[in-house]
């Protein structure tokens with residue numbers, strides 16, 4: 264889990280892509296040369312539904328292509344096993360604070376986005392996320408709404424946790440991150456994934472507590488964990504939830520990886 268809470272921003276590397284044809288389809292494999300890598304390592308990332316080949320700095324592109332082509336069937340099987348993306352469209356079921364909501368397009372009504380509870384419009388969801396707009400704007404409206412809700416919940420949680428320990432966050436940013444759910448810079452700026460609004464509220468609250476605790480301890484020492492658990496007693500439960508379900512949050516809407 265440590266990787267998800269990396270304190271430093273990830274370094275951007277130059278990425279070369281290979282196009283691989285296999286079994287009538289094709290997919291892209293991003294090549295990453297990594298200092299210290301001793302062999303080729305393939306990874307299929309569920310969040311972005313893409314493939315990454317990590318390789319030693321001195322390996323040739325030809326050997327990289329050969330390696331990928333040898334493993335084309337394995338990659339194809341992995342990609343096929345990934346859960347299907349859930350775009351924000353009418354009828355899609357999307358969790359909000361851990362509770363399923365069906366997106367209900369209401370072009371006949373005025374307004375923006377609102378929640379109707381207990382209306383049982385779908386077998387999978389008792390609640391509806393109603394959106395009044397023209398069809399082309401539906402996905403954007405839902406995405407904007409979820410980001411706004413995420414920002415509000417995260418700002419409230421950060422305010423509560425910083426007040427509890429007398430610390431101060433310089434600012435709270437909400438983004439679409441793939442490799443981590445939250446981060447804290449040395450200057451005290453906190454950043455979070457908007458997708459936390461999809462998870463049960465105790466998960467979002469834990470992430471806020473985790474990053475607020477970094478305002479005091481810029482590490483993952485025992486003192487850091489003690490403070491996090493004091494702020495968020497459900498730390499272990501939230502970590503377990505993220506481990507089991509975190510990756511699935513990337514299925515919803517479009518991924519604007521940063």
Ligand SMILES: [Zn+2]
Nearest residue numbers: 268269473477
């Ligand atoms: Zn951390």
